[in-house]
Amino acid sequence: MCRICGSTVGEFFDFGRQPLSDTFPEPDRVDDEFFFRLAVGICESCAMVQLLEEVPRDRMFHDGYPYHSSGSARMREHFAGTARRFLREELTADDPFIVEIGSNDGVMLRTIRDAGVRHLGVEPSGGVADLSRAEGIRVVTTFFEEESARRIRAEDGPADVIFAANTICHIPYLDSIFRGVDALLAPGGVFVFEDPYLGDILELNTFDQIYDEHFYLFSVNSVRAAARRFGFDLVDVQRLSVHGGEVRYTIARPGTRPVTAAVEAMIAEERERGMLEHTTFEQFGANVKRICGDLVELLRRLRAEGKRVVGYGATAKSATVTNYCGIGPDLVEVVYDTTPAKHGRVMPGSHIPVRPASGLTETQPDYAILFAWNHEEEIKQKEKAFHDAGGRWITYVPDVRIS
Ligand code: DWN
Ligand code: SAH
Secondary structure: OOOOOOOOEEEEEEEEEEEOOOOOOOHHHHHHOOEEEEEEEEEOOOOOEEEOOOOOHHHHOOOOOOOOHHHOHHHHHHHHHHHHHHHHHOOOOOOOEEEEEOOOOOOOHHHHHHOOOEEEEEOOOHHHHHHHHOOOOOEEOOOOOHHHHHHHHHHHOOEEEEEEEOOHHHOOOHHHHHHHHHHHEEEEEEEEEEEEEHHHHHHHOOHHHOOOOOOEEEOHHHHHHHHHHOOOEEEEEEEEOHHHOEEEEEEEOOOOOOOOHHHHHHHHHHHHOOOOOHHHHHHHHHHHHHHHHHHHHHHHHHHHOOOOEEEEOOOOHHHHHHHHHOOOOOOOOOEEEOOHHHOOOEOOOOOOEEEEOOHHHHHOOOEEEEOOHHHHHHHHHHOHHHHHOOOEEEEOOOOOEEO
8 A cells, every 4th residue: 555645566676585685684693684565556546666675764774774874075075065055055044954864974964064054954773873873964864754743843943945855755654754844844844855766776777776775766747746635735846967867856835936937847757657557667676687597607607717806886776686586696706895883793694794994995896886876986096006906897787797
């Protein structure tokens, strides 16, 4: 049943039993991993693409949540720019107030703090929330939902901007989110969120964007329908190139802001591209199987030739690739990553060891699969020595290739 409108959800791909994508077990604790059925479908009525099974939120977002948003220079720049735009265009009233849902380690709010503007991060994962607090950012360690939003409104007053990046698509209970936004948002305020775009996922075959935390894969069409259903207008959309292609949605109370032409234009484009037709999703499923087949074939061949293959970037996304395609330590001996919290642990489900990124050039393997393909430019530049010494990158987006 659709989490937004209650209609039937037509399943189009089943990845089978999958682990939590951001839980990296200690090597001797792999027996108590949590698994669920990762399957994805589209609502026959409102076209919202969503998972069929929901993982309880406290299993995913807790004190040990390992993802640190500030780990990428490009993302730090992206969010500094986002904050500057809010400061320039939205936070211009007397004593403005901005709330961020899923503020993580403070990657966006840092710039707001520097400007001396009133702010609050709402972040349930205690570890990353503490990191931002240590930098003087104001954060409450809790889930954003109707109740917490009402509390914030009572204590801090209305928010001129409510922002969320890569977070709203993680939240199945959008009804409660919108009721919370309704309680907290100033009459002329905006609710802005950005998430991976279904159009880009279909075009680039980035099936690894599908994992436990990504409950929804948004399109402009489905977000407009959801906003309307919960009493808001989708007033603007903007494409972003980060994380493999995203859309930033601007939502306001009905009639308070003009709707830009971009909204209708993108919906028309989605219709033309067949983003409402079942055959499009069947084709996507066929592409997923082909890419996995090609990748495993390549890895087996390299293995047979005696080559050393590693992974780079212990991303949440790579949990789907390794576990669905069946890639274990026999094919990829180690995954290198810059996140201290992931070091000495093993990858979810596949149990490939995770080690510090310095190992790439120290051990100089023959090939590295770029699991963090969304940070390709930054990583290839940083790890230039690997390539210069003859190392080669393997990618699987949008097809399996050695570069
Ligand atoms: O939606 C989400 C996004 C924003 O972040 C969350 N559900 C979880 C997480 O997803 P992800 O793990 O797929 O995100 P990234 O940004 O692709 O992860 C990059 C990984 O690669 C991190 O573990 C850090 C690592 N890394 C590295 O080793 N060297 C990253 C860079 C930039 C590097 O140079
Ligand atoms: N905004 C950051 C973090 C994205 S990761 C970025 O774009 O890089 C997703 C974040 O959402 C995690 O830090 C997680 O703890 C948080 N989150 C999940 N459910 C939430 C909720 N209901 N309210 C607030 N944050 C939530």
